Amino acid sequence: MADDWENGGFGLYLHWPFCQAKCPYCDFNSHVARSIDQNAWLQAYLAQLQAYATLTPGRVLHSVFFGGGTPSLMNPDIVHAIIAEIRRLWPVANDLEITLEANPSSVEAGRFAGYADAGVNRISMGIQALNDADLHRLGRIHTAAEAMQAFDIARNQFSRVSFDLIYARQNQTLADWQAELAKALDLAVDHLSLYQLTIEDGTAFGERYARGKLHGLPPDDLAADMYQATQDLCGAAGLLGYEVSNHARPGAESRHNRVYWRYGDYIGIGPGAHGRLTLGGQRYATVHWSAPGKWLTAAQTNATEQHRDAIARADQADEFLMMGLRLAEGISPARYAHLAGRPLPEKNLRYLSDIGMVETSHDNIRVTDAGRMVLNGVLKELITG
Amino acid sequence: MTDLAHIRNFSIVAHIDHGKSTLADRLIQSTNTVAERDMKAQLLDSMDIERERGITIKANTVRIDYLADNGETYVLNLIDTPGHVDFAYEVSRSMRAVEGSLLVVDSTQGVEAQTLANVYQAIDANHEIVPVLNKIDLPAADCARVAEQIEDVIGIDASDAIHVSAKTGIGIKETLEAIVHRLPAPTGDENAPLTAMLVDSWYDSYLGVVVLVRIMNGRLKKGDQIKMMQTGARYGVDRIGVFRPSMQTVESLGPGEIGFITASIKQVRDTRVGDTITHEKKGIDTPLPGFKPAQPVVFCGLFPVDSAEFEDLRDAIEKLALNDASFSFEMETSAALGFGFRCGFLGLLHLEVIRDRIEREYDIDLITTAPSVVYHVYMKDGSMIELHNPADMPDLTYVDHLEEPRIKATIMVPDEFLGDILKLCQDRRGIQMDLTYAGARAMVVYDLPLNEVVFDFYDRLKSVTKGYASFDYQLTGYRQDTLVKMQILVNEEPVDALSTMVHRDRAEMRGRAMVEKLKDLIPRHMFKIPIQAAIGGKVIARETLAALRKDVTAKCYGGDVTRKKKLLEKQKAGKKKMRQFGKVDIPQEAFINALKMDN
Numbered sequence: 001m002a003d004d005w006e007n008g009g010f011g012l013y014l015h016w017p018f019c020q021a022k023c024p025y026c027d028f029n030s031h032v033a034r035s036i037d038q039n040a041w042l043q044a045y046l047a048q049l050q051a052y053a054t055l056t057p058g059r060v061l062h063s064v065f066f067g068g069g070t071p072s073l074m075n076p077d078i079v080h081a082i083i084a085e086i087r088r089l090w091p092v093a094n095d096l097e098i099t100l101e102a103n104p105s106s107v108e109a110g111r112f113a114g115y116a117d118a119g120v121n122r123i124s125m126g127i128q129a130l131n132d133a134d135l136h137r138l139g140r141i142h143t144a145a146e147a148m149q150a151f152d153i154a155r156n157q158f159s160r161v162s163f164d165l166i167y168a169r170q171n172q173t174l175a176d177w178q179a180e181l182a183k184a185l186d187l188a189v190d191h192l193s194l195y196q197l198t199i200e201d202g203t204a205f206g207e208r209y210a211r212g213k214l215h216g217l218p219p220d221d222l223a224a225d226m227y228q229a230t231q232d233l234c235g236a237a238g239l240l241g242y243e244v245s246n247h248a249r250p251g252a253e254s255r256h257n258r259v260y261w262r263y264g265d266y267i268g269i270g271p272g273a274h275g276r277l278t279l280g281g282q283r284y285a286t287v288h289w290s291a292p293g294k295w296l297t298a299a300q301t302n303a304t305e306q307h308r309d310a311i312a313r314a315d316q317a318d319e320f321l322m323m324g325l326r327l328a329e330g331i332s333p334a335r336y337a338h339l340a341g342r343p344l345p346e347k348n349l350r351y352l353s354d355i356g357m358v359e360t361s362h363d364n365i366r367v368t369d370a371g372r373m374v375l376n377g378v379l380k381e382l383i384t385g
Numbered sequence: 386m387t388d389l390a391h392i393r394n395f396s397i398v399a400h401i402d403h404g405k406s407t408l409a410d411r412l413i414q415s416t417n418t419v420a421e422r423d424m425k426a427q428l429l430d431s432m433d434i435e436r437e438r439g440i441t442i443k444a445n446t447v448r449i450d451y452l453a454d455n456g457e458t459y460v461l462n463l464i465d466t467p468g469h470v471d472f473a474y475e476v477s478r479s480m481r482a483v484e485g486s487l488l489v490v491d492s493t494q495g496v497e498a499q500t501l502a503n504v505y506q507a508i509d510a511n512h513e514i515v516p517v518l519n520k521i522d523l524p525a526a527d528c529a530r531v532a533e534q535i536e537d538v539i540g541i542d543a544s545d546a547i548h549v550s551a552k553t554g555i556g557i558k559e560t561l562e563a564i565v566h567r568l569p570a571p572t573g574d575e576n577a578p579l580t581a582m583l584v585d586s587w588y589d590s591y592l593g594v595v596v597l598v599r600i601m602n603g604r605l606k607k608g609d610q611i612k613m614m615q616t617g618a619r620y621g622v623d624r625i626g627v628f629r630p631s632m633q634t635v636e637s638l639g640p641g642e643i644g645f646i647t648a649s650i651k652q653v654r655d656t657r658v659g660d661t662i663t664h665e666k667k668g669i670d671t672p673l674p675g676f677k678p679a680q681p682v683v684f685c686g687l688f689p690v691d692s693a694e695f696e697d698l699r700d701a702i703e704k705l706a707l708n709d710a711s712f713s714f715e716m717e718t719s720a721a722l723g724f725g726f727r728c729g730f731l732g733l734l735h736l737e738v739i740r741d742r743i744e745r746e747y748d749i750d751l752i753t754t755a756p757s758v759v760y761h762v763y764m765k766d767g768s769m770i771e772l773h774n775p776a777d778m779p780d781l782t783y784v785d786h787l788e789e790p791r792i793k794a795t796i797m798v799p800d801e802f803l804g805d806i807l808k809l810c811q812d813r814r815g816i817q818m819d820l821t822y823a824g825a826r827a828m829v830v831y832d833l834p835l836n837e838v839v840f841d842f843y844d845r846l847k848s849v850t851k852g853y854a855s856f857d858y859q860l861t862g863y864r865q866d867t868l869v870k871m872q873i874l875v876n877e878e879p880v881d882a883l884s885t886m887v888h889r890d891r892a893e894m895r896g897r898a899m900v901e902k903l904k905d906l907i908p909r910h911m912f913k914i915p916i917q918a919a920i921g922g923k924v925i926a927r928e929t930l931a932a933l934r935k936d937v938t939a940k941c942y943g944g945d946v947t948r949k950k951k952l953l954e955k956q957k958a959g960k961k962k963m964r965q966f967g968k969v970d971i972p973q974e975a976f977i978n979a980l981k982m983d984n
Contacts, residue, residue, distance in 0.1 A: 013943055196939045224934035245939050260943040274944040285947060319946050326941060351968060355912045375937040377911050380957045
């Protein structure tokens, strides 16, 4: 029997841990460094690629994602060398998606042509807001005008361009957000990631929030209205909400992220990168050392993994649910039952269905639009943990 | 073995926080009864809850040897008693075992309601009373005023009150001398047949049941065959001892002495407080006048949050009951809460203490249902039912009328808060019986329904008077009134654990307050939830808890799933602390908090 991951595909995530500045809302593993020996990093990534390739011989790769941090700080040369090595090590799908996250500054836009030459075919831009005051408040170092220029350059270089916006920002009104989103949709993008501002522990915002110093965040009801408005506006513009925070024209969905949400296998390389890898029929969770210096040194001896833990079947089933129910397409109950060793709890499922949070058929379970807004509540009814 | 002339038995009467336990500590310390290194604050209060709350729950006993100024050594037996009204019964029986009392009054505060209640018990027991003015080291101390107040309010001579600071040690020597010279020695005849009062008993995990006795006549020795006169049970005495305050065995106890015995008694319930102990052979025929047993006045249901812990709860309750005969329990089944126990308590503090002990010592999370007093339900056929649980209220077509317990409440309060107190008592259906002044303090006496007091009256009293009022009460009897059962419906389903008996005229107000409270206490769900209060089939108050609108994690990619799963699991564990009623999760604390009136 085929391994479960094959239902979700196979991807590769590569983490570049450096940023020019740390944003106050960001809880990703990112660091500001004065000088970076890009060649040393290249050698480390290449060694890692080879190490994982020997574990996964012959697997067809569907996507590669350069995330961070700010991978648009990487020299196009090393991106080129990494992609070339990936193509050498694995058979790749005909429509292999290679995405790179980019900051929309003019300096970085100057490197876009180089990334395109290297083989990057999709760019994901962290625009975050369309006015300078809010960009400043979010700690972004680009301006709205710069972002628009960078976006134009990207569209000329790449067939697929997506960008991120953050909403439910401090002092933002519903009308503000609707106007801003309409402007974004006017740019004729085919993919948008629209995130509600989330205050995370261990960030500058988190610390300010804990001290009661982060003012003007929208109350729950307003945040809910903003979420609803986001679904409505995007839907009207033909960008369907295929995941909680992601909207695309049909066919323009992020294939890489869909590997996560469809609970496929993915290799995670780089400081703090996570992976899910099925080896010899057992799915493992891998986590790399998160400190860049430590990781770089460990890479010399192929000891980058801080953990590689076998995931119990029940936990795999929970992860599958958590990821899969984020997607509008839903999940296969048979696949869940196969992972969990038992079907989803009938009573809870019926209850969720009765109150209009999920829709079920014999081969599909999906959350409704209403259910997606309270997905954590839905998941609490269904996970075993 | 001490002759009667060199024994003094006494208790200390005080309001909470007036320094009773500190004074006891100081008496023990200054006589070197306890080695310095073993000394700790509130030495006689051994339970965690006693230390934390700064209260005494169980009476404790200590024997002190004191070398007086006259060169003679005296044995002083102190029985330390609880101050709280719930444990008044414990006080009254302890008083019967001693001949005198120290009346401790905080010289910065004056006489309080509990001082009064307890000192009257001491007077009833014919005690010689020595007034002690404590905390004289504080700048606010006003000994002259407080002495005058003692004379005015209590009516005893306070001209030679001892001035003490238990904290700094001032006046401790004088107090010890006063115990020797101003309190009477006990009387008794060593050659008469054995007559001993069973003052208290408790369960010790090493020794089994330990019985505290006061010898009136005769001598009790190890190996004696004894008889409990009320129960008729016979035992051989295994061990005899005294408290210093740790247990120390002695060969025998004679007249006037206070100590303990163990006799292979299995359960505290096998002993009856107030019983008379005599020798099996050549004993006495007429027992000492007994005590009235303590009656539980407040009932509530205790259910495990996790229904799988029912057997653990049974075990915990049975163990606690071994040591507390005033606490009653029987199994109860609730449609929503499953299996639990209907428990009876002496008062709300007693309830809280038992509940805390179960949660802490036995690690069981509890749902406590609405406390209720005992109503008398008179049926049309002339019979009477004692109603301990509103859920058991019979069909009204068969009910003739209801009666509820009333109390006489004594409240001492500084003048400036008097208005608030009168309003509080009136709001609680009180009838004013008396209002007098002692200096700048008023003493008000109200006739109140117990059900209005049992729940949060004391908390409200403290908050409206910034803690300056004191309160005590005694049950006076039953009276007919218009009482109805009020149900709470959550999502259209009645929640029996939230049913209460209320006065008809106050039902709308209580109902409104409860549904508003519940709206805040119940977390939002994925659907909207009507919360209603109803009498019979008629809804008298309604609130709607809006549906949870948004609870979704904005970002979840490959790196996040582990952490996000942990978060969900943590939240899900929190959900287990709630109970499901239909489709609604109600947090455990909601059952009690819904009843608290903030106005």
